[in-house]
Amino acid sequence: MSVREKASSPVQRLAVIGDPISHSLSPLMQNFLIAHFDLPFQYEALRVSVNELPAVIARLRRGEFAGVNVTIPHKQAIIPLLDDLEEGAQRMGAVNTVISSNGVLLGHNTDVIGFQRTLESAGINVAQEEVLVLGAGGAAAAVLFSLLEMGAGMIYISNRDRVRAERLRKTFSEEDQERVRIISWPERLELLQMPAVSIIINATSLGMLPNVATSPLPASAFRPDMTAIDLVYNPYETKFLREAKQAGAKTVPGLPMLIYQGVAALELWSRQRLDIAEVYDLLEKQLTAALRNI
16 A cells, blocks of 8 residues: 555544453554554444444444454354354354455454464474363364464363363364364373473463462473463463473463454454564563553
8 A cells, every 4th residue: 555545545443342341452452553554543442232232233334343353242142243254263153353344244263363373473383292272262262273273283172161172172173173182170180290292271261360379280280391371461471371481381471362363353454464573572561561550
């Protein structure tokens, strides 16, 4: 897009919708990126209850917004209100990004690419590695899709509700299911006593503010040859990560995934690849400072 085209482009509205929504970092993050890349958007947060969702989607369809991010509790409820889903959103049964184009609404899920870019930026190669995923919700689903696409070895899922973990496994093809095993919550500790598992991913809410004294694993579970990844981003360093680091393990916090999935959404709306390497540190610093005030 030329400078003249940018100057003549009307500013389009974007939003994140959910309930509650006051805690969301998305407006700060997206408006930072919009300003840096000089994009013709403005981004806001809209508190939208379940009952209000159809009316907001009607506004989106009329072109009042160029697109929206979708968070709890609407990631599944929004699907029947859309015209089509891209493959990832369809397979996961969850939408976190919607594009409005000439009255047509297309649902996407950028969590998978967000997690993949997090691994890439941290220099983590999961190919043929055995991985333990803790949790079986939407975040865990995105992690599983990513790991399977990136050629991970055996993937173990452990969740306090085993039925939910079994249900998640069944969303994959028979071929992929052979690479995914369900273990009970107590068995996760036995598994980690064996050296095969090298990567642990916390996709539960354990350790999230205000429950900062909790962790999905005891400190004794970690080894120096492990990598520990936490999808919880508030606090920046959870008890899970702190104890993994104390054991000598490599650690990756949850904030990078939040950033990269948000960048992927902005790329969809702007229809261009956005290289955030030169501003990543500043953006993360601003978001970390904002977390302290939530």
